[in-house]
Every structure is written in C-alpha cells, then in structure tokens.
Amino acid sequence: MTKIDASHALEIEHVTKRYGHDVVLDDLTFTVQPGRVTGFLGPNGAGKSTTMKILLDLARADRGHATIGGTRYREMEDPARTVGVVLEPNAFHPGRSGRNHLRVLTDAAGIPTDRIDQMLELVGLAQAADRHVGGYSLGMRQRLGLAAALLGDPPVLVLDEPGNGLDPQGIRWLRDLLRGRAAAGGTVFVSSHLLTEVEHLADDVVVVSRGRLVATGELSTLQQAGTSVRTAEPGRLTRLLRNAGATVHTGTEGDLIVRGIEIAEIGDSACAAGIALHALIPQAGSLEELFLDWTSNNNTPIYGADTGDMATERLAVPL
Amino acid sequence: MTWLRLVRGEIRKLTTTKMPWVFLVVLLIIAAIDAAVVVFGTDMDGSKTFIASGADQQSLMAFGFNAMLGTALFGTIAVAREYGHGTVVPTFLTSPRRPRAILAQQTAVSLAGAALALIGQVLIIAAVALALPSTDYGFMVSAGDLTQLLAASALAGAIGALLGAGLGAVIRNVGGSVTTVVLVLFVIPPLAVQLVTDAVSWIPTTLFSVISGVTAEVSLWAALIAIAAWALVPSAAGVMAVQRRDVV
Numbered sequence: 001m002t003k004i005d006a007s008h009a010l011e012i013e014h015v016t017k018r019y020g021h022d023v024v025l026d027d028l029t030f031t032v033q034p035g036r037v038t039g040f041l042g043p044n045g046a047g048k049s050t051t052m053k054i055l056l057d058l059a060r061a062d063r064g065h066a067t068i069g070g071t072r073y074r075e076m077e078d079p080a081r082t083v084g085v086v087l088e089p090n091a092f093h094p095g096r097s098g099r100n101h102l103r104v105l106t107d108a109a110g111i112p113t114d115r116i117d118q119m120l121e122l123v124g125l126a127q128a129a130d131r132h133v134g135g136y137s138l139g140m141r142q143r144l145g146l147a148a149a150l151l152g153d154p155p156v157l158v159l160d161e162p163g164n165g166l167d168p169q170g171i172r173w174l175r176d177l178l179r180g181r182a183a184a185g186g187t188v189f190v191s192s193h194l195l196t197e198v199e200h201l202a203d204d205v206v207v208v209s210r211g212r213l214v215a216t217g218e219l220s221t222l223q224q225a226g227t228s229v230r231t232a233e234p235g236r237l238t239r240l241l242r243n244a245g246a247t248v249h250t251g252t253e254g255d256l257i258v259r260g261i262e263i264a265e266i267g268d269s270a271c272a273a274g275i276a277l278h279a280l281i282p283q284a285g286s287l288e289e290l291f292l293d294w295t296s297n298n299n300t301p302i303y304g305a306d307t308g309d310m311a312t313e314r315l316a317v318p319l
Numbered sequence: 320m321t322w323l324r325l326v327r328g329e330i331r332k333l334t335t336t337k338m339p340w341v342f343l344v345v346l347l348i349i350a351a352i353d354a355a356v357v358v359f360g361t362d363m364d365g366s367k368t369f370i371a372s373g374a375d376q377q378s379l380m381a382f383g384f385n386a387m388l389g390t391a392l393f394g395t396i397a398v399a400r401e402y403g404h405g406t407v408v409p410t411f412l413t414s415p416r417r418p419r420a421i422l423a424q425q426t427a428v429s430l431a432g433a434a435l436a437l438i439g440q441v442l443i444i445a446a447v448a449l450a451l452p453s454t455d456y457g458f459m460v461s462a463g464d465l466t467q468l469l470a471a472s473a474l475a476g477a478i479g480a481l482l483g484a485g486l487g488a489v490i491r492n493v494g495g496s497v498t499t500v501v502l503v504l505f506v507i508p509p510l511a512v513q514l515v516t517d518a519v520s521w522i523p524t525t526l527f528s529v530i531s532g533v534t535a536e537v538s539l540w541a542a543l544i545a546i547a548a549w550a551l552v553p554s555a556a557g558v559m560a561v562q563r564r565d566v567v
Contacts, residue, residue, distance in 0.1 A: 053565070053566070053567070056412060056415075057411075057415045058408065058411060058412075058565065058566040058567075059565035059566065059567065060565060073415050074415040074416060075415075076415065079412060079413065079414075079415055080412070080413050083412075085412050087408055088405050088408065090404075090405060091404065091405035091406055091408045091409060092404065092405075092406065093332075093335075093336055093400070093404050093406055094404070095336045095337055096332075096335050096336055097335070100331070100335035103331055103335070104328050104331045104332050104335070104409075105328070105409060105413060107324060107327045107328040107330075107331045108324055108325050108327070108328025108329075108331075108410070108413045108414065109324065109328075109413050110321070110324045148409065
C-alpha cells in the first residue's frame with residue numbers, strides 16, 4: 001500500500017438522506033478506524049449502500065457529511081490510489097474483456113499497466129482475463145471488481161458485499177486479503193449480510209437499521225455485552241427491563257438474555273421492583289443473535305468500548 | 320495531465336467494445352450504396368446529369384448531415400449505456416469531479432465521432448471515384464473541394480457525437496436517448512420549418528450543406544457558429560445534469 005497512516009479514518013457525521021418522503025439515513029454518525037476491519041451490517045434497505053455512496057460522493061447527503069482522512073471524496077487529488085471500491089458486481093460492460101476493463105481504469109488514473117497482470121494474478125483471473133465479462137460468473141465479476149479496487153494499492157478499501165458469489169476458497173482468500181490489508185495499517189470497511197463471515201473477519205462492527213445507527217464498536221466487546229438472568233417472574237422482569245431500554249429475549253435454557261443495559265442496573269431494577277433473581281451471569285452472544293436484537297424495534301444506539309474515537313462522543317455503555 | 324488521462328481512459332472504453340466496428344460496417348454499406356447510385360442511378364430522363372459536374376459530384380458525396388446523425392447515435396449510445404451498465408460508477412470514482420469526467424468523455428466521444436465521419440467520407444469519396452469510370456463522367460471534384468468535404472464531415476462527426484453525448488448524459492437510457500436524437504435531428508427541424516419558414520437556414524441539413532460548400536443560404540461563419548450551438552446546448556445540459564444527480 002502506498003500511504004498508510006492514521007489519517008485514513010472514515011467519518012460519517014450526522015448524515016441524513018431522503019428520497020422523496022422516505023428518510024433513508026437519519027442523522028447517522030460513526031467512525032471507521034484504520035488498521036482494523038470494520039463490518040457494516042444492517043437488514044435489507046437499512047441504508048448501507050446509500051451510506052457508502054455518500055462516502056464516495058456518488059450520492060449527496062441532505063444534511064451532514066462524510067470524509068475519508070478528513071477529506072471529502074470529491075476533493076481528493078488521486079482517489080484511485082487512496083480508496084479502493086467494490087460497489088456493484090455488475091458494473092462492467094459485458095462486451096469488454098476483464099483485462100480491458102482494468103486498462104480503462106489504469107489509463108484514467110495513470111496507474112502503471114503492469115499492475116493489471118499483478119492484480120489479475122492476485123484475484124485468480126489471469127486465465128480468464130481476455131474473455132468478455134458478460135461470460136463471467138458472479139464470483140468472477142466480484143474478483144474483477146476486487147482487482148479494480150486494488151489497482152492503485154490504496155490504503156482504504158470500501159467494499160459492498162464483496163463476498164457475494166465467491167466460493168468457500170474465495171471467501172477464505174478474501175478474508176485473508178482484507179485482514180492482511182488491515183494488519184498493514186489499512187482501513188477496511190466492508191458491508192456484508194454473511195454474519196458468520198463478518199464474525200470471522202471484522203474487528204469492529206457498525207450496525208444500522210432503518211437508516212439509524214443501532215450499534216457500533218469492537219465486535220468482541222459487543223459480543224460479551226449480554227446478561228443471562230434467571231427469575232421466577234420472567235414476564236414481569238421482561239416488561240420492566242424493556243421499559244428501561246433493554247432488549248430481552250428468552251434463551252435456550254429458559255433464562256432471559258438481556259442486552260442494552262448494565263448488569264448492575266438489571267440487579268438494581270429487579271431489586272427495586274421486588275423481583276427475586278436466581279442467577280445474573282455475563283453472557284456472550286453470537287453475532288446473529290446480536291444482529292437480530294440490534295435490528296429489532298429498539299433504536300437506542302449501543303456503543304462498544306475500546307475503539308478509540310468511535311466511542312468518544314457518546315461514551316460506551318458497558319453491558 | 321489528469322484530464323488527458325481521463326480522455327485516454329474514455330477512448331479506451333470506446334475502442335474496447337464492438338460498437339465502433341458496427342458503425343464502420345454501416346459506413347461501408349453507405350459507401351457501397353453511393354457507388355451503386357453512381358453505377359445504376361439515373362435522372363428522370365434516363366441521363367446521369369446528377370454526376371455531370373464537379374458541383375453535382377460534390378453534392379452527391381456530401382456526407383455532413385448523415386455524419387452528424389450517425390455520430391449523434393454513436394455518441395448517445397456510448398454515453399447512455401454507461402448508466403445502463405453501471406460503468407459510470409468507476410468513472411466517477413476515478414474522477415469525482417464530475418464536470419471534468421464528463422468533459423473528458425465528451426471530448427473522447429467527439430474525437431471518435433470525427434474519426435468515424437472522416438472515415439465514412441473517405442470511403443464515400445473512394446466508392447464514387449471507383450464507380451465513376453463505369454459512366455461517361457470522370458472524377459471532377461477539385462482537391463480544394465475534397466478538402467472542404469472532408470473537413471465538413473469531420474466537423475459534423477464531432478458535432479453530432481457531442482450532441483448525442485449530451486443527450487445521453489441527460490436521458491441516461493439508450494432507448495430514450497436514441498429516440499430523442501432522432502426527434503431532435505429528424506423530426507423537430509422539419510416541424511420548425513413548417514412553423515417558421517426562415518428556420519430552414521438554421522437546421523443541420525442546411526448548415527452542413529453550407530459548410531460542405533454545396534449551398535450558401537448563410538455565411539460559412541454563421542453556419543459554423545449555428546452548428547456549434549446545436550451541439551453545445553445539449554453538451555452543457557449533460558454536464559449540468561450529471562453534476563446534480565445521484566449515481567444510483
């Protein structure tokens with residue numbers, strides 16, 4: 001990578017975007033740190049792609065702004081060497097070969113042409129480079145998109161569902177590639193609906209639902225941020241804790257899994273309400289469980305700890 | 320320097336698909352038709368007076384308006400398909416300052432349009448020159464007139480492609496932009512002439528007839544300025560439309 005330093009953080013600040021009367025992004029604020037892989041999660045239509053398009057100046061925010069290393073994308077002098085992007089797997093002319101697609105980009109960005117063969121080799125497309133893209137499988141188009149993103153050896157990667165269509169070997173290769181870029185100090189921001197893959201890949205997560213931030217922070221911290229509660233009055237306790245802003249669901253062993261408030265607050269609330277607790281145990285959760293909790297109706301943002309600036313404005317809520 | 324790189328990238332786009340070859344085949348067919356007209360065509364009285372003088376032959380070979388129409392279709396397809404295929408996304412990622420990217424695209428499309436039109440004019444001149452020996456007439460167009468024909472066609476190609484590129488950027492749909500090009504160049508001018516008779520001097524067919532040296536309804540400079548306006552208005556509309564819109 002050409003330039004890697006701490007200045008390549010991605011900042012989304014109070015971004016609001018409307019299409020007609022629909023609010024697609026609602027005052028969205030978060031930071032993506034360099035040197036880490038950040039997973040960007042949310043249900044379909046949550047606003048992930050729109051957020052990325054605003055970050056890349058392909059769409060305009062109605063309010064707020066997004067920057068990469070403190071600079072708006074449109075103000076970058078050499079964006080192809082700063083940010084590698086995969087947005088849509090079909091953004092290719094079907095009658096153009098994979099190699100020529102990359103030639104167009106190297107011509108326009110002034111990147112040495114020897115990078116084309118290097119990247120085709122890296123993504124495993126060297127044998128198919130001179131075939132028309134129209135004959136490529138989805139996985140091959142994803143690989144071509146990744147080759148295009150890496151042409152300028154950029155310190156920042158913004159990838160929208162890059163694992164779509166990749167076979168298991170491809171997923172593994174992609175994971176190693178992205179982890180390697182982050183380990184070298186790069187900023188990797190990747191949206192995915194493959195939660196198990198994100199669980200393996202991401203250091204941090206940003207979760208949006210209906211255009212709003214619902215959770216952000218270090219994944220391992222967030223995964224620990226649950227409490228298993230046993231009580232003889234689960235229904236009453238559930239109502240009480242939900243009123244206090246927690247998400248509550250029943251665990252596999254009949255216990256209540258509570259997220260969104262601190263373990264001490266659970267005990268205090270139960271005590272104040274005269275509800276006897278039989279167990280109060282910190283509980284780790286799978287990303288899938290967490291995701292379903294985060295994207296339910298609870299819109300109170302959850303901030304994980306130890307992610308630098310990510311948690312500085314609204315301090316972490318240790319759960 | 321950056322802008323020249325963008326132009327080079329846009330030229331690479333145009334030369335790495337089959338579209339220019341399709342247009343070249345069309346040009347060959349047009350040249351063959353012109354040759355067939357010279358060999359087999361006659362006037363009402365059975366004579367061949369339509370090729371009896373240098374001016375007649377120049378008029379037969381004048382390719383300006385056809386070049387403008389053809390390259391307008393070329394330009395509008397080249398630009399509108401970028402939105403259809405989504406290839407405009409890497410373009411704007413490489414050059415987020417969109418006016419610069421669009422101007423590079425319009426420049427490349429105009430250069431390609433000029434080249435195609437020039438090739439078409441050369442093919443037509445060659446076809447007519449090869450066909451004339453089969454008649455009683457020789458090739459009578461002077462070198463100066465040939466130069467004017469070639470220059471007019473190259474200009475027509477650039478102007479047409481620019482007009483098409485502008486409309487393609489505004490409409491962003493191949494079918495819609497092709498239809499609009501046909502309306503703008505084929506349907507609206509005759510309608511305008513029906514409404515305002517004097518408009519006949521300012522429609523592309525007349526203007527290229529003047530620029531090719533075939534007629535003289537208006538001065539050459541007036542014709543050049545007017546034909547430039549036919550391209551610059553849609554070109555500017557394309558730049559403004561792209562500047563404002565989200566790429567979705």
